[in-house]
Amino acid sequence: MESLASEYPWPVAVTAGKVGAAIRGEFPIVAHTTYLNSCSQGALSHRVRAAYEEYLDGWDERGAEWAHWVERAETARAAFARLLKAEPGELAVTTSVSQGVNGVVSALPLGRSERTKIVISEHEFPTVGQIAHAQELRGAEVVHVRPEADGSIPPERFAEVIDQRTALVCCTTVSYRTGHRHDVAEIARLAHDAGALCLADSYQAIGAVDFDARALGVDFVTGGTVKYLLDSSGLGFLYVRRELLGKLLPTQTGWFADEDIFQMDISDYSPAADARRFDAGTPPVPNIYAGLAGISIVEEAGTAAIEEHVAGLAERLIDGLDELGATVVTPRDPARRGPLVCVRSTDVNALVAALAAEKIVCSERDSNLRIALHLYNVEEDVDRVLEALRERRHLLV
Numbered sequence: 001m002e003s004l005a006s007e008y009p010w011p012v013a014v015t016a017g018k019v020g021a022a023i024r025g026e027f028p029i030v031a032h033t034t035y036l037n038s039c040s041q042g043a044l045s046h047r048v049r050a051a052y053e054e055y056l057d058g059w060d061e062r063g064a065e066w067a068h069w070v071e072r073a074e075t076a077r078a079a080f081a082r083l084l085k086a087e088p089g090e091l092a093v094t095t096s097v098s099q100g101v102n103g104v105v106s107a108l109p110l111g112r113s114e115r116t117k118i119v120i121s122e123h124e125f126p127t128v129g130q131i132a133h134a135q136e137l138r139g140a141e142v143v144h145v146r147p148e149a150d151g152s153i154p155p156e157r158f159a160e161v162i163d164q165r166t167a168l169v170c171c172t173t174v175s176y177r178t179g180h181r182h183d184v185a186e187i188a189r190l191a192h193d194a195g196a197l198c199l200a201d202s203y204q205a206i207g208a209v210d211f212d213a214r215a216l217g218v219d220f221v222t223g224g225t226v227k228y229l230l231d232s233s234g235l236g237f238l239y240v241r242r243e244l245l246g247k248l249l250p251t252q253t254g255w256f257a258d259e260d261i262f263q264m265d266i267s268d269y270s271p272a273a274d275a276r277r278f279d280a281g282t283p284p285v286p287n288i289y290a291g292l293a294g295i296s297i298v299e300e301a302g303t304a305a306i307e308e309h310v311a312g313l314a315e316r317l318i319d320g321l322d323e324l325g326a327t328v329v330t331p332r333d334p335a336r337r338g339p340l341v342c343v344r345s346t347d348v349n350a351l352v353a354a355l356a357a358e359k360i361v362c363s364e365r366d367s368n369l370r371i372a373l374h375l376y377n378v379e380e381d382v383d384r385v386l387e388a389l390r391e392r393r394h395l396l397v
């Protein structure tokens with residue numbers, strides 16, 4: 001499949017395979033701020049700003065460009081497919097993870113089957129947990145898989161609760177709270193052995209991790225563009241393993257999920273044969289323009305190169321935190337962590353505010369300081385946050 005690189009003619013400081021210093025000119029914020037907050041919001045690039053302008057210019061000059069706008073949505077579908085090493089027909093274009101997860105659970109015959117159990121890890125983002133619990137109104141039972149003392153949730157913990165009554169297992173790829181990476185392949189295998197399906201919310205991985213949905217063997221992958229895909233909010237995706245497509249009928253739907261949207265048919269429900277059956281209403285066109293621009297930067301750098309770059313920075317960061325005697329919550333093993341490193345604080349709000357006052361942008365969850373690394377970060381960013389933390393050692397556990 002062709003990458004998006006050729007679609008963006010404007011001059012940018014992006015060179016294929018280049019990360020770190022080679023790409024920083026694309027992101028104005030890094031010129032004046034140490035930006036370590038991609039787990040919350042990716043940095044704005046010139047290219048994403050220009051994409052919004054392009055959308056507005058087209059609308060202004062040509063009016064309603066619906067044919068072109070729908071084509072942009074299909075281009076986004078193909079781009080998401082490339083990021084997951086999947087096929088475009090396995091991808092729904094959504095406005096959020098919530099839409100994707102709601103589509104999946106709406107296709108489960110919860111009240112009409114013996115399989116009523118939804119298993120969720122304690123690391124799920126609220127949207128997944130809350131949607132799972134909303135299914136209690138449809139007869140579901142929700143079981144949480146709790147972490148070990150070190151914060152990890154090994155597949156054995158899932159195995160203890162997955163059984164013949166399980167309909168769906170939700171295991172986020174990378175925890176937004178601690179940076180732990182789940183063994184999604186093994187958890188999917190456990191789910192399948194019991195006849196259940198497996199969903200991996202991969203928002204905290206996609207764009208910073210070289211991802212292969214099929215190699216993981218997982219049934220559903222969802223995520224969005226806000227974080228490591230470098231866009232603003234309003235665009236996401238749902239991957240559905242192609243073997244399942246004929247078997248799943250989402251009851252959460254919309255006219256863009258129909259087999260022929262131009263028929264304007266209101267006489268029946270006849271969804272598309274492929275994963276477009278999980279689309280819903282009018283696509284989020286401005287977000288798609290911006291999302292394609294953000295994804296093009298990730299694709300040009302290459303997710304394998306980004307993952308390697310981030311792993312190197314994370315190692316430097318963890319070594320430095322060890323020297324400070326800090327409590328690093330995120331695993332040392334690069335295979336067991338994502339692009340996020342978390343460190344325990346006695347007063348994390350005070351710490352985030354103190355760092356922000358020095359133009360170092362991080363975030364917090366629970367009592368952890370979250371330091372997120374991405375392609376535009378460099379060793380100087382790591383050293384700068386380490387120095388600031390050394391000065392505030394009393395705020396670390």
Ligand SMILES: Cc1ncc(COP(=O)(O)O)c(C=O)c1O
Binds near residue numbers: 099
């Ligand atoms: C792991 C994870 N899942 C989901 C979301 C967001 O879900 P939604 O797109 O429904 O707002 C986030 C962050 O906002 C996240 O970190």
